[in-house]
Amino acid sequence: MYDTGTASPPAPADGPDPHHSRHARRFGLPIATCLVMGNIIGGGIFLLPASVAPYGTIALVAFGVLTLGAIALALVFGRLAHRHPLTGGPYVYAREAFGDFAGFLAAWSYWITTWVSNAALAVAAVGYLDVLLPLHGSTFWTIVAALACQWLPALANLAGTRYVGAVQLVSTVLKFAPLLLVAVGGLFFFRSDNLGPFQASGDSALGAVSASAAILLFSYLGVESASVSAGEVRDPQRNVGRATVLGTGLAALLYLLCTVSVFGTVPHDRLVDSTAPFSDAVNAMFGGTWGGSAVAVAALVSMVGALNGWTLLSAQTPYAAARDGLFPKVFERKRRGVPTVGVLVAVGLASLLTVYNYTAGSAAVFNTLVLVTTFTATIPYLLATAAQVYFLSSGRGDRVHVPRFVRDLVLALAAFGFSMWLVGGAGYAAVYQGVLFLFVGVLVYAVLAARKQRA
Template identity: 30%
Template sequence: MSSQISAKQANKMGILALTIVCASNMMGSGVFMLPTNLATIGSVSIFGWVVTIIGVMALALVFAKTSLLTPRTGGIVAYANDAFGPFIGFQSTICYWISAWVGNVALLVAGIGYLSYFFPALKHPLTGAITAIVILWAFVVLASFGARTAGRVQSFTAICGFIIIFGVAILGWWWFDPHNYFQVWNATGESNTHAIISSSSIALWGFLGIESACVSSGQVENPEKTVPKATIYGLLITSVCYVASCAVIMGIVPHDVLIKSPAPFASAANYMFGPTAGNVASALSVIACFGSICGWLILQSEAPRAGAKSGIFPKFFGDVNKNDVPVKSLVFTGVLMSIVLLMTASPNLAKQFQVIILMSVFASLLPYMYALVALPIIMSAKKLNKTHSYMTYGALVIIGMIYSLFSLLGSGNSAIFWGITMMVCTVPLYALVAAGKAKRGDLELYIKDTDK
């Protein structure tokens, strides 16, 4: 018996393994256009990174605690449903799903930006959009072969991304010029506070998916201590790489060049080692950006797939092929992504990228905030509201909420407009879902008839 227990323990992740998982889940192709976007704000954006790291740390610790208290399939969407009921759960699912596929559009735009380093014609809005759409549908076909194929592709492409991020973050300091970095402190024309809030919204893009960094407690040794520590360590590693790479690029590439660069890491490599290095960096970045799309396409189909099983999404979202992939869902979201690519097409790829990531950030913040407030509600329901940890996590919830509100305000008028429109649309949509549930006899109203 003891030998069986030892074998099970040996297969569980310790703090080092879980830290690597947390860091690798966050670090990816999302950072490849951030230096250009943050350069449009100026060097003051360094404080936006500080605000974002503190806020994301609070989010991560709260989500980790909730996952330990109530391990649930569905993650933060499930927690919102538990704490606030089926409508909020439905709204969170819709927003989370939209955030996922809109975020994948941003990856395509970033990949096109680096590909334009070799083919300048891609900087033309229509040409770039059509190329992105063709590449998207190629990956939809590839994703239909299943998660194993996607995993093999992404393992290789992730290495390409890490080489670029780590290489620039470490080696770039030998070419760092303080004059370049401080050349433009605040380029927004607004107050420093406004610039910091705006930069924190953009920086959050690099950490989206933080809720997926903490795995089930059943896979971790001593999860009560290991999960929070690994989350903090993983976030710190990711933060150092992000901040270092973005800061060093702003110190290498002149400001007037960087704000127009569709491939900031390639531009930095070009200034460091010459055109050949720029070509290599751009090629690796293209592989990293496009290669991660296949896995994310499968991941983005999981929320509507679960929603289809519970009756809140149309049934076709749950239809799978022989590889257990919901192909109809992939095709549907592929059409939506193609529309967004055409609607946001811009001669400035960096501007297009920024518009899209702010849309994705706004869509993710609503389920994030619901999941934050869900923790004290769940702890109260479990009679844990008089413990020391309740006060600690209550403070983290407040920090996370303040940061989320700042990020919402910093996402811009356009993102706020479309985000609010999306939230309003979920109200009549839920009426249709409720009607469908009523036909199946699943709908239950949580009220009592007071006339009796």
């Protein structure tokens, strides 16, 4: 269906894969669901309760609104993946609806989101590693540990999709025990006087909710994971939508329970300055430090699992764009089911950004990175939801009865409005930096388009 430009379309998702080997294996529904949950439940759930604590318990309202928006996005991505079950996710949908330039912007923005998120996850991982080892006494070993958290998942990716799925399944299973301990057990130790003020910042109620949601979106990045890797999912028209909705719904439920428990077990004034809020919560529940250390281990497993999935996503979108001539051809190289050049470039950029974090001060830069990813992530979200509105309004979609059409249109409009609201909540500084990233991409597109025209 690719009728925009002269670029050849990607191979069908169920067609033969010239790069297939015993190390490349398509994901079934359980692995695809784990991919979604593993990418969503990464560093965000373990660190962001402390990041939004300065806003007060009004952040819980933001979490509720954000959950509804994330589920709306998940449903839209499920419908889009059913229509176009190809690797690339938002890039595929934007290009099919609006042409090459829109597809490139979606791919470029999403690519930036993936490797900047990897840098932020590495910073968060070191915060929990410091609970186990006194790394902050040595800047050198802190940087080494952060780089190791990125390169080990990258090596798993380079080994093939078979190992990516195995790591994702193991890390998702192992992280659930401590998360459920905090989510359920914390309710028995809940104390309302730990919550602090409802609105702690000087912002208006709407401003505080918007600002909190913009930070918390980082914890929901990944709802599109299954659609981005649709070409590696068995029966994508059926499994991608199910995995997206199922993974997002389960992650959202766990998120809300965990956040309420952390807010109710750790005193507000201590939570604001915490670098490992879940460890502090378990220590408050059981006393001592053994529980906090166990949660720190679980947090590290979770973050490594998230980095494993995000590393794959950081290579899949430029791979799909490169096949259409919208990214440098070098990103098209694939081995054992994994775009190897995309993995290496993404982990290299994230490593450089991680080193910069510790040179400039990781605490301040973490929030900045989170907000930048909020802006860059909303660009492909906006384009994908607008593409769904276009498909429905133009009659290019499958014929459905009126109630289903109305349902899909309302969901798409709600997801679009939700994404616009997040752009406003990201703040001027994050939008400014994100726009700079986008303009660099425009220059890259100009060069690639010129080469394509000469050819």
